Amino acid sequence: MEKRVVITGLGVVAPNGVGLEAFTHAIKNGISGIKHDAELERLQFSCQIAGKPVISTELALKYFSELELRNFNSTGILYGVIAGIDAWKDAGLSMEINKEPDWDSGTIFGTGTSGIDKFRESIYKIDDFKTRRLGSTAVAQTMNSGVSAYLGGKLGLGNQVSTNSSACTTGTESILMAYERIKSGKAKRILAGSTSDSGPYIWGGFDAMKVCTFKHNENPENGSRPMSxxxxxxxxxxxxGALILEDLESALNRGATIYAEVLGGNLNSGGQRGLGTMTAPNPIAVQKCIQDALKNSGINANDVDAINGHLTxxxxxxxxxxxxxEALDRKGKEFPYINSLKSMVGHCLSGAGSIESVASVLQLHHGFVxxxxxxxDLHPEITAIIDESSIPQQLIEKDLNIIAKASFGFGDVNGCVIFKKYSYSPIGR
Structure with a gap:
């Protein structure tokens, strides 16, 4: 019998808020986390603004020992471990160190890269014949699975511990992979999420491609303008962003807070055929991904109350x-609410899908858009399709039942997950 899958814990490290309380306050009040970046200016980037979480040494020491932080400069792992452990604690799960691994719990925590600054440091030291000065954590910081390895060790996870990577779709993919594992009964709970390194060595390629804005270096908070x-x-x-996915029976037995239910979703690719390319989505594949996600979740298009889009x-x-x-066959005033977190935090790349999923679940749980x-200044091509009322520019306090969250990534890859407000029923949904 397939298991129902619910969300029992959340954690987030975002440019406009570290921790659930700060993040919830920021997104409800439209607070931007985008600021001028002196290093990007020094390096003569066209885009000299960025969304970068603020992590103090004092905060980092709550998650890592002083020894662990020695020669540690992998921001992606730092962000991921903080978000992951926060989600674990938020779910009411124990941090006690046991001799046996927790066979029922695992993590699927994605990333695009790991430890770019550590890679740079390693290259210089190796070229200068200083290989022995790299330190004992150079491998753990630079291997792609470093974030899941750190989380697996700190939490004693004995189920699947792995890292996925699918560009901007990574976070949404990790949630769906976790959902499938729990639904099939292979795990009771999975810490799902994703993270992204920060800094010029991550962002430089996009600046070179001229896909980043250069018009708002003097007014950073106005720089990210989705649908404008x-x-x-x-x-x-x-x-x-991090989410604890858990089978419903386990969650009820623990008396856990249930934020939402994961009804299902879908992953696909446009194969870089038709209008799809390395950087552009194949519209046919995008629409099919959404429609198949609805079908997999057992809902109709009219059931969707809100969309958290990719919208970059x-x-x-x-x-x-x-x-x-077209996928929902809804337009004008019949179109659901849609929002883009990127207006406040920028494009968090491989971390985007999970951070935005945390925002989506918070909307369901607390009842707001x-x-x-x-x-x-909404784009006329958009207002020709949907009504302006579907794109709220002020907070809306409203109970929602179903939110669709989608991500579309480089390589023409797509993911759509369906979240539902949890309601208890002994059979079915």
């Missing part, structure tokens, strides 16, 4: 709205 006619490219960001503040935003409209900022 004045959008001029995305703002680079970083951070991590590029020329593809209008295409994404069109794809949602967070505002889109910087889009008073």
């Amino acid at each position: 006619v004045s959008a001029s490219g995305f703002v680079p960001g970083s951070g991590a 503040a590029t020329s593809k935003d209008s295409l994404e709205i069109q794809n949602w409209s 967070f505002p889109n900022i910087n889009c008073a």
Whole structure:
């Protein structure tokens, strides 16, 4: 018998808030975490603004020992471990160190890269014949699975411990992979999430591609403008989101807080065929991904109350709205609410899907739709498809039942997950 899967814990490290309380306050009030970045200016980037979480040494020492932090400079692992442990604690799970691994619990925690700054340091030391000065954690910091390895060790996880990587779809993919493992009975709970390193060595390639905005270096908070006619490219960001997915029976037995239920979802690729390329989505595949996610979740298009979109503040935003409209066969005033967290945090790359999923679940649990900022000048190609009322620019306090969250990544890969407000029923949903 397939298990029902619910969310019992959340953790987040975002540019506009580290921790659930700060993050919830920020998204409800439209607070931006995008700031001027002196290092990007020094390196003469076109885009000199970014969304970067603020992590003090004092905070880091709550998750790592002083010895662990010696020669440690992998921001992605730092963000991921903080978000992951926060989600674990939020779920009411024990941090006690046991002799036996927790065979029922695992983690699928994705990333795009790991330890870029440590890689750079390693290259220079090796070239200078100083290999022995790399330190004992150089491998753990630079291997892609470093974040899941750190989390697995700190939490004593004995089930699947792995790292997935699918560009901007990584976080959404990790949630769906965790969902499938729990639904099939192979695990009782999985810490799902994703993280992204920060800094010029991550963001430089995008600046070179000219997909980042260069028009808002003097007013950073106005720089990320999804769905806006004045959008001029995305703002680079970083951070991590984490969710504890758990089978319903286990959650009820523990008396855990249940934030939401995962009804299902879908992952696919456009194969870089038709209009799909390395950097552009195949619209047919995007629409199929959404429709198959609804089918997998056992719901109809009209059941969707809100959408948390990918919406990066590029020329593809209008295409994404069109794809949602066609996939759901809803337009004008019949279109559900839609918002983009990137208006407040920028594009957090491999961390985006999980951070945005945390925001989606918070909306369900607390009953609100967070505002889109910087889009008073909505693109006419978008308002030709859907009504302006579907794109809230002020907080809406409203009970929601179902939210669709989607991510579309480099390589023409897509993911859509369906979250539902939890309601107890002994059989079915």
